[in-house]
Amino acid sequence: MLPFQTLISIDKKTSMPVYLQVANRLIALIREGIIKPGAALPGSREMAALLQLHRKTIVAAYEELYTQDWIQTIPRKGVFVAQHLPEVKPRKFTQGVSIPPYAGNTGFPFSRQLSLPTPATRIIKQRLVINDGFPDMRLAPMDLLLREYRSLISNKTVQAVMERPDPAGVYALREAMVPHLTTTRGLSIQTNNIMITRGAQMAIYLAANLLLQPGDYVAVGEPNYYMANLVFEQAGARLIKIPVDEYGMDIDALAAACKKKKIRMVYVIPHHHHPTTATLSANRRMQLLELVRQYKLAVIEDDYDFSFHYDSAPILPLASTQHEGCVIYIGSVTKVMTPSARIGFMIAPENFIKQAIYLRRLIDLRGDNLMEAAMAALLRNGDISRHIKKSNKVYHQRRDLFCALLDEHLSGVINYRKPAGGMAIWAQFHPKHPLPVVAARAAEMNLFMNDGASYITGKTNYNALRIGFASLNEKELQEAVSILVRATRK
Numbered sequence: 001m002l003p004f005q006t007l008i009s010i011d012k013k014t015s016m017p018v019y020l021q022v023a024n025r026l027i028a029l030i031r032e033g034i035i036k037p038g039a040a041l042p043g044s045r046e047m048a049a050l051l052q053l054h055r056k057t058i059v060a061a062y063e064e065l066y067t068q069d070w071i072q073t074i075p076r077k078g079v080f081v082a083q084h085l086p087e088v089k090p091r092k093f094t095q096g097v098s099i100p101p102y103a104g105n106t107g108f109p110f111s112r113q114l115s116l117p118t119p120a121t122r123i124i125k126q127r128l129v130i131n132d133g134f135p136d137m138r139l140a141p142m143d144l145l146l147r148e149y150r151s152l153i154s155n156k157t158v159q160a161v162m163e164r165p166d167p168a169g170v171y172a173l174r175e176a177m178v179p180h181l182t183t184t185r186g187l188s189i190q191t192n193n194i195m196i197t198r199g200a201q202m203a204i205y206l207a208a209n210l211l212l213q214p215g216d217y218v219a220v221g222e223p224n225y226y227m228a229n230l231v232f233e234q235a236g237a238r239l240i241k242i243p244v245d246e247y248g249m250d251i252d253a254l255a256a257a258c259k260k261k262k263i264r265m266v267y268v269i270p271h272h273h274h275p276t277t278a279t280l281s282a283n284r285r286m287q288l289l290e291l292v293r294q295y296k297l298a299v300i301e302d303d304y305d306f307s308f309h310y311d312s313a314p315i316l317p318l319a320s321t322q323h324e325g326c327v328i329y330i331g332s333v334t335k336v337m338t339p340s341a342r343i344g345f346m347i348a349p350e351n352f353i354k355q356a357i358y359l360r361r362l363i364d365l366r367g368d369n370l371m372e373a374a375m376a377a378l379l380r381n382g383d384i385s386r387h388i389k390k391s392n393k394v395y396h397q398r399r400d401l402f403c404a405l406l407d408e409h410l411s412g413v414i415n416y417r418k419p420a421g422g423m424a425i426w427a428q429f430h431p432k433h434p435l436p437v438v439a440a441r442a443a444e445m446n447l448f449m450n451d452g453a454s455y456i457t458g459k460t461n462y463n464a465l466r467i468g469f470a471s472l473n474e475k476e477l478q479e480a481v482s483i484l485v486r487a488t489r490k
C-alpha cells in the first residue's frame with residue numbers, strides 16, 4: 001500500500017475544508033500517475049486511521065471523488081480508482097487556437113444610450129465611504145435572517161411554496177405586512193393590495209411604466225431622487241419640476257402647473273425627501289390630496305424612509321386617507337436591513353397590482369422567495385420591529401453627533417438643515433468648495449464621497465450631496481469630518 005500518511009498532508013490553517021484537501025490531493029496523485037487507474041484505495045475507516053482524521057471526513061472526500069468520476073465503489077469489494085479517468089491531462093483551450101477578443105461594440109446598428117449619472121460599477125478603493133443614506137448592516141439582525149434561511153431550507157411547507165411561487169410575493173410576507181403596515185402607517189389594506197418587489201426601485205419602475213404613456217407630464221420635486229427621474233424619462237414622460245423647500249414639495253406651484261398642463265402623475269416623497277431630507281408638511285399634504293381628487297391625479301407616494309424618526313412621530317401617508325384609489329404607495333425594507341436584501345413593496349388597488357404582477361413577470365419571474373419567507377418570519381415574531389426601535393436610537397445619536405461635528409468644524413463650508421429623521425443630511429457646500437475638487441482630495445485621504453453630479457437634475461448645480469450618517473459609527477463619523485475639514489482647507 002502507498003504511504004498515504006506521507007503523500008497526503010493536511011493544512012489546518014487554510015480555509016479549505018479538510019475533506020476537499022484530501023480529495024484534491026488524491027486527484028493530484030492520480031494525475032501524477034502515483035496512483036494508477038483501477039488501483040484499490042484503502043476503505044474509509046482504514047484511510048481515516050492512516051491520516052488520523054475522522055472517518056466522516058474521508059467519506060466526504062470519497063463522495064467528492066465519486067461525484068467527479070475519479071473513483072468507483074464496487075459493493076463488498078471496496079473503493080477503486082476509475083479505469084477511465086475523467087481528465088487525464090489538463091486541457092488548455094488556448095493551445096494552438098487563437099480566440100478573438102469579445103467585441104467591444106455590437107456589429108448590428110444599436111443606438112440606445114442609457115446612462116446613469118453615477119457610474120454604478122465604479123470600484124471604491126477608499127477605506128471610508130460616505131453613502132447617500134444606507135442603514136448600518138452591522139446593527140441589522142442578519143444572523144436571525146440567516147437562521148430563518150437555514151431552517152426554511154429543511155421546511156417542507158416552504159419547499160412547496162418554492163415549487164409553486166406566488167408572483168405577487170410570498171404570501172406569508174404579504175400576510176405579515178398587513179398588520180405591520182396597519183399599525184405603523186394606518187393603511188387599511190388586504191393581502192391582495194400588496195405586491196412584494198425587489199426594493200422600492202422596482203416598484204417605482206413598475207408603477208411608472210403601467211401609468212405613463214410617452215409624452216405624459218409627470219410632476220416631480222426639484223431637486224428629486226434622480227433614479228426616479230430617470231425611470232419616468234425612460235418611460236417617455238416629460239418632467240414638470242416643482243420646487244422643494246423645507247416643507248417639502250411646493251403644492252401651490254403644483255396647483256399652478258395643474259392649471260397649465262394635463263398632469264398625469266405626481267411623484268412625492270413624504271418623509272425625508274431625497275435629496276433634501278424635508279418632510280412634507282401636514283398643510284401641504286391636505287392641499288395635495290385636494291388636487292389629487294380635483295384632477296384625478298395618479299400619485300406615486302415613495303415612502304422609502306418611513307421607519308426612522310428622531311424628533312417627532314411620522315406623518316401618516318397619503319395612502320392612509322380617502323384618496324379615491326389615486327395613491328400608489330411604495331416602501332422599502334432595504335433601508336431597515338441592508339441595501340442588499342432587495343425587498344420592497346407596492347400597495348395599490350387590486351386591479352393595478354394585478355397588472356404590476358404581469359409586468360414584473362416579463363423581467364423577473366419571481367422574487368427571492370427564500371429571502372421573502374425569512375423576512376416574513378422576522379416580521380411576524382417582532383424581530384424587525386425590535387431592530388427598527390434599536391437602530392432608531394443609534395441613528396438618532398449618530399445624527400446628533402454628526403450635526404454637532406459639522407457645526408463645530410465645518411460651519412461656513414457646509415450648509416444643511418438638521419433632518420427630523422432618515423439616514424442622511426443634504427449638505428450644500430459653499431461655492432468656494434466645488435464638490436468635484438473636495439471629492440478628489442477626500443479620495444486621496446481614503447474617504448470616498450460622490451461629487452454631487454447626480455443631484456444636478458435640473459439647471460441648478462446645488463454643489464451638494466447627501467451624506468449618510470447612519471451607517472458610520474462614532475469613530476468613523478469623526479474621521480469623515482476630519483477628512484472633510486482637510487479637504488476643504490485652502
Ligand SMILES: Cc1ncc(COP(=O)(O)O)c(C=O)c1O
Pocket residue numbers: 198199200201202225269274302304331332333334335339343344
Ligand atoms: C427616494 C428613494 N426611493 C427609492 C429608493 C430605492 O430603494 P430600494 O433600495 O428599496 O430599491 C431609494 C434608494 O436610495 C430612494 O432614495
